[in-house]
Structures are given as structure tokens and as C-alpha cells.
Amino acid sequence: xxxxxxxxxxxxxxxxxxxxxxxxxxxxxxxxxxxxxxxxxxxxxxxxxxxxxxxxxxxxxxxxxxx
Amino acid sequence: xxxxxxxxxxxxxxxxxxxxxxxxxxxxxxxxxxxxxxxxxxxxxxxxxxxxxxxxxxxxxxxxxxxxxxxxxxxxxxxxxxxxxxxxxxxxxxxxxxxxxxxxxxxxxxxxxxxxxxxxxxxxxxxxxxxxxxxxxxxxxxxxxxxxxxxxxxxxxxxxxxxxxxxxxxxxxxxxxxxxxxxxxxxxxxxxxxxxxxxxxxxxxxxxxxxxxxxxxxxxxxxxxxxxxxxxxxxxxxxxxxxxxxxxxxxxxxxxxxxxxxxxxxxxxxxxxxxxxxxxxxxxxxxxxxxxxxxxxxxxxxxxxxxxxxxxxxxxxxxxxxxxxxxxxxxxxxxxxxxxxxxxxxxxxxxxxxxxxxxxxxxxxxxxxxxxxxxxxxxxxxxxxxxxxxxxxxxxxxx
Numbered sequence: 001x002x003x004x005x006x007x008x009x010x011x012x013x014x015x016x017x018x019x020x021x022x023x024x025x026x027x028x029x030x031x032x033x034x035x036x037x038x039x040x041x042x043x044x045x046x047x048x049x050x051x052x053x054x055x056x057x058x059x060x061x062x063x064x065x066x067x
Numbered sequence: 068x069x070x071x072x073x074x075x076x077x078x079x080x081x082x083x084x085x086x087x088x089x090x091x092x093x094x095x096x097x098x099x100x101x102x103x104x105x106x107x108x109x110x111x112x113x114x115x116x117x118x119x120x121x122x123x124x125x126x127x128x129x130x131x132x133x134x135x136x137x138x139x140x141x142x143x144x145x146x147x148x149x150x151x152x153x154x155x156x157x158x159x160x161x162x163x164x165x166x167x168x169x170x171x172x173x174x175x176x177x178x179x180x181x182x183x184x185x186x187x188x189x190x191x192x193x194x195x196x197x198x199x200x201x202x203x204x205x206x207x208x209x210x211x212x213x214x215x216x217x218x219x220x221x222x223x224x225x226x227x228x229x230x231x232x233x234x235x236x237x238x239x240x241x242x243x244x245x246x247x248x249x250x251x252x253x254x255x256x257x258x259x260x261x262x263x264x265x266x267x268x269x270x271x272x273x274x275x276x277x278x279x280x281x282x283x284x285x286x287x288x289x290x291x292x293x294x295x296x297x298x299x300x301x302x303x304x305x306x307x308x309x310x311x312x313x314x315x316x317x318x319x320x321x322x323x324x325x326x327x328x329x330x331x332x333x334x335x336x337x338x339x340x341x342x343x344x345x346x347x348x349x350x351x352x353x354x355x356x357x358x359x360x361x362x363x364x365x366x367x368x369x370x371x372x373x374x375x376x377x378x379x380x381x382x383x384x385x386x387x388x389x390x391x392x393x394x395x396x397x398x399x400x401x402x403x404x405x406x407x408x409x410x411x412x413x414x415x416x417x418x419x420x421x422x423x424x425x426x427x428x429x430x431x432x433x434x435x436x437x438x439x440x441x442x443x444x445x446x447x448x449x450x451x452x453x454x455x456x457x458x459x460x461x462x463x464x465x466x
Contacts, residue, residue, distance in 0.1 A: 002220045006357040007228060010348070013355060014236045018347035022240040022340050026247035029255045050259065057266045060350050061273055063143045 017053070024049045086415065090166040091290040093422065095283050097173040099310045102279040104180040105192040106136060106314020109275065111322040112189070112345070112365035113267035116338040118446055119327030122257035123264070125318070125443035132268040133316035139272020140308030144280060144299050154197050154217050155204045162212045166286050168203040170418065171411050173282070174425045175199025175404030179396060181432045187321035187329070187441075188392040191360040193278065194222060198397035202404030206412070218397075221358070226393050229348075229359040230367025237344035237368040241375030244336045256339035263342035268315075270349055271361060276311045280304060320441040325389070326366060327446070331373030331381045340375065341368040363393060 028046035031039045059065050114128040123131065155162055176192070176199040183190040204212040244256070280299040287293040293300070299307075327333065333341070345361075345368045352359040366389055373381040407425070410417040 001216060002224055003357060006355060010351045010355045010357045010359075011232050011235075013351040014232055014344070014348040015239060017351065018236040018340075018344045019240050019243055021343045021347070023243050023247065025256070025259050025339065025343075026244045026336075029248050029252045032255070033249075033252055050262075054262050054266065057346060057350055058269070060354055061139070061142070061266065061270045063145070063273070 021050055021053045024053070087166065087290050089415075090170060090418070091286055091292065093418065094166050094170050094173065094286045097170060097177065098279050098282045098286070099306060101173050101177050101180070101192075101196065101282075102276065102307055102310040103314035103317075104177055104184070105275050105279070106133075106311040107317045107319040108180050108184055108190070108192050108314075108322060109271055109362060110315050110319050111326045112361050113264045113271060113342075114318075115323045115325075115327035115365070116333055116341050116369065117257075117260045117264045118323055119333045120257060120260065120335045120338040122260035122335065122338060125320075125323075125446050128264070129316050129318040129443070131265060132271075133312040135265055135268035136272035136276065136315045137308050137312035139269045139274075140276030140280075140311060141304060142269075143273040143277055144304050145277070154201055154214060154221065155212055156214055162204050162208045164200070164204070164285075164289070165207070166289050167411050167418070168200065168207055168408060169282060169286055169289075171203040171206075171408035171421070172196065172199035172201075172404045174407040174421060175202055175400040175402070178403050178425065178428055179400035181429060182399075183392055183396070184319055184321060185432055185436055186392070187325040188389055189322050189326055189362045189366050190389075190392045190396045191226075191362045192275065193360060194226075194393070194396045195400045196278065196282075197222065198400030199404035199407075201397070202401030202406075203408035205401070206405045206408040222397055225357075225359050226363055229352075229363035230370065230390075232359070233344050233348045233364040233367035234371030234374070236348055237341045237371030238375040240340035240344050241337050241372045244340045245376060248336065253334065253336040256335035259339045260335065260342055263339065263346050266346045267342065267349065267361070267365070270346075270353070272308075272311065274353070274361070276307045279307045279310070283307070318443065320443065320446060321436075324441055324446060325385065326369055329382065329385045330366075330369050330389075331379050333369070333372065334376065334379075337372040337376050337379070341365075341372040344368040344371065 024046045028043050028050065031043035031046065034040070034043070110129055110132050114123070114132050117123040118125050118128050155164065173196070176195040179195045179198065180192055201213055280303055283303050284293065284297065284299045287300075288295055288297060345365045348359065348364045348368070349361055352364070370381055370386055373379050407421050410421050
């Protein structure tokens with residue numbers, strides 16, 4: 001029958017990862033417009049976090065990368 | 068071209084094997100056409116929102132999706148043991164799936180995919196394929212051939228859970244995006260959309276082309292052209308990849324319009340949130356063991372983001388039509404598959420009759436679609452009565 005545990009894990013993972021990426025990208029956009037060195041650095045760090053998330057997605061999609 | 072190598076190989080078979088060879092050729096042709104419809108049916112999942120927000124121009128978007136589907140098809144070529152996803156009790160003690168059944172099932176899947184495309188409904192190509200096979204199997208072996216608990220747990224419930232999950236993620240993500248950013252910064256989300264939509268396309272290529280490879284390989288095995296348990300031949304991988312990429316490039320513009328503009332007006336921030344939700348849900352579901360339909364996830368995300376932005380409204384009538392389409396996808400293609408199977412069982416004449424009738428219906432659908440043509444141009448500056456898109460001339464992304 002339906003594997004509810006698996007579904008719950010999928011639900012929580014989707015919420016956490018989806019929201020995290022969007023929060024990071026939004027933060028990046030918000031801080032990119034700001035002045036001040038540490039804010040700009042934080043903005044770059046946020047975009048870098050998004051880039052890592054995208055790369056992790058590519059890693060997950062390509063089966064050869066995770067035997 | 069390797070495909071013709073195979074054809075000539077089949078011709079060399081002795082005359083007693085002509086029937087099965089003909090069947091195998093027909094099934095391969097139909098499977099590739101199904102792969103094509105699969106491609107253009109699902110372009111919308113990845114590309115409807117970036118096209119709607121202007122992150123990507125329509126033709127650029129479908130070209131990008133086509134390339135990523137092509138690449139994706141080569142990345143993953145492991146064939147599943149069952150083509151019906153366990154819906155049909157295959158193998159020992161169950162039904163032997165014959166090439167004739169696959170033939171009838173594919174006709175059901177293709178026709179249903181084309182009907183839903185004509186109506187602009189995003190519906191699951193996998194469900195259409197399962198439905199067609201289920202119909203053919205019922206005709207061949209009765210209702211006992213179908214595992215109804217699997218039907219419930221793998222088709223019916225996920226059809227509810229997929230849009231709910233993706234919708235919730237998209238809703239929360241949209242709220243977060245709009246809480247953090249200021250209004251004038253939100254055009255920047257378009258850059259993010261390019262990446263998230265690309266990921267969805269790539270994931271689609273790795274999943275969906277594989278299904279057709281599986282169908283063709285299992286048919287070749289059933290016809291005795293490949294040993295049991297063999298992996299797809301190179302020519303099978305190549306033609307499947309090309310078919311799905313061509314289908315994707317053709318662009319199911321009707322479905323793109325429904326998903327991108329018919330459900331709700333999408334701003335770049337929403338587009339990014341919806342796609343991040345789609346990507347996260349699809350990747351989580353495929354890697355954590357709870358399979359969800361990409362189409363249903365993508366539709367759920369769009370609805371979720373429509374609820375999430377203040378001032379946006381969701382056209383629930385359209386959403387209802389889409390949901391109704393999901394409910395009847397499997398039974399409808401099952402009925403078509405069953406009818407095709409009934410005719411095909413009468414022998415060679417029946418199979419030819421099936422092919423001719425299917426071709427006639429396909430031609431009719433294409434002619435019918437020309438009456439109100441939807442293409443890349445009609446999506447670029449869409450003046451429909453349905454939607455009043457926001458003017459965004461000032462915030463155009465270069466490229």
C-alpha cells in the first residue's frame with residue numbers, strides 16, 4: 001500500500017530544500033542592491049549557495065554520479 | 068543509420084517470423100511516436116513559467132528543453148523490469164505482455180496524449196501509457212490481470228498528493244520570496260528561472276526517454292531479437308533521445324499556454340518559486356522512494372504560487388478541468404487501448420485496421436488543431452480574452 005513514511009520524508013525534504021533555495025536567491029537579490037561590503041559579500045554567498053544547490057540537483061539527476 | 072540496420076535484419080528473418088517482425092516494427096514506430104508526444108506534452112512542465120514571465124523567449128525555451136532532454140536521454144538507460152510499473156501482474160503466474168498488447172496500449176496512450184494536447188490539458192504521459200497497457204491487458208486476460216492496490220497506491224493517491232505537495236512548497240516559497248525581496252528587485256528572479264527550468268528539463272529527459280527505451284527493448288526481447296535482461300541497444304537509445312527532443316522542440320504550445328497563463332498570472336518571483344518547488348519535489352520524490360508525476364507536480368506548483376502571491380487569483384475552473392483530466396486519463400486511454408486490442412486480436416487485418424484508424428484520428432486531431440492555432444508567436448505578446456497579462460516592457464532581460 002501507500003508508503004506514508006516515504007511520502008512524509010518527500011514532503012518535508014521538498015519543503016525544506018525548495019524554500020531554502022528560494023530564500024537564498026531572494027536574499028541574494030535583496031542584498032545585491034544594498035551598499036556596504038559585508039552585505040554585498042553576503043549576497044554573493046547566497047547566490048553561491050544557490051549555485052551549489054543547482055549542482056547538487058545535477059548530481060542527483062545524473063545516475064552515473066551516484067552508483 | 069542503425070535503425071535501418073535493424074529493419075533489414077528483420078527482413079532477413081524467415082517467412083514464419085514475418086508476423087512477429089511486422090509487429091515489432093509497428094511497435095517501435097508507435098513507441099517512437101509516443102516518445103515524441105511525450106516530449107511535446109511535457110515541455111510545459113519545465114518551460115511554461117519561464118515563457119510566461121519572459122525569462123526565456125518561447126523558441127529559446129523549447130530549444131533549451133530539447134537539448135537537455137536529448138542529453139538526459141543518454142544519461143540514464145537502465146530499463147525497468149516492468150513496463151506497466153507493476154499495474155499489470157506481469158511474468159510468471161500473471162499475464163505475458165505480448166507485442167500486440169503493447170501495440171494496442173501505445174495506440175491508447177498516443178491518442179489520449181493528442182486529445183489532451185488539443186484541449187490544452189497537462190496530463191501525465193506515463194498514466195496514458197499505463198492506461199493503454201491496462202486496457203489491452205484486460206481484453207487479453209480479464210480484470211484479474213490488474214493489480215488494483217497498485218493502481219490505487221501508484222496512480223490515484225499520488226495524483227492527489229503530487230499537486231498538494233508541490234502546491235504547498237510553491238505557496239511557502241512564494242511567500243518567502245515576496246517577504247524578502249522588494250518589488251523592484253524581483254526582475255532578477257528571471258535569471259534563477261533559467262537554471263531551475265533547465266533542471267526540470269534534464270530530469271525529464273533522464274526519466275521519460277527511458278520509458279520508451281524500455282518499451283522498445285522489452286518488445287525486442289519478446290520478439291526474440293534480444294536476450295532476456297538485455298540493456299537497450301545503442302540505436303534504441305539514439306532514436307528515443309532524438310524522438311523526445313524533437314517532440315520537446317515542437318513545443319506543446321497549447322499546454323504551455325494553459326500552465327503558464329491559463330491558471331494564474333505569473334510574475335518572475337512566482338515563476339522562480341514555482342520551479343524551485345517543482346524541482347525540489349521531483350528530485351525528492353525520485354530519490355526518496357515515492358514516485359510523483361512531473362506533470363502533476365508542475366501544475367500543483369503553479370497553483371500554489373498563484374495562491375501564495377497577494378493580489379494573484381487562481382482560475383479554479385481551469386484547475387478543475389485539469390484535475391478532471393488527470394482522473395480520466397488512465398481509464399480513457401485504457402478504453403482506447405482495450406478497443407484497439409479487441410480489433411488487433413483478430414489478426415493481421417485487425418492490426419492494419421488499428422493502424423489505419425489511429426492514423427486517421429491523428430490526422431483529424433492535427434487538422435482540428437489548426438482551426439485555432441497556438442504557437443510560439445501567440446505566446447509572445449498574448450492578447451487573449453482569458454488573461455490580461457501585465458506589461459513588463461521595462462524589465463526585459465537581455466538575450
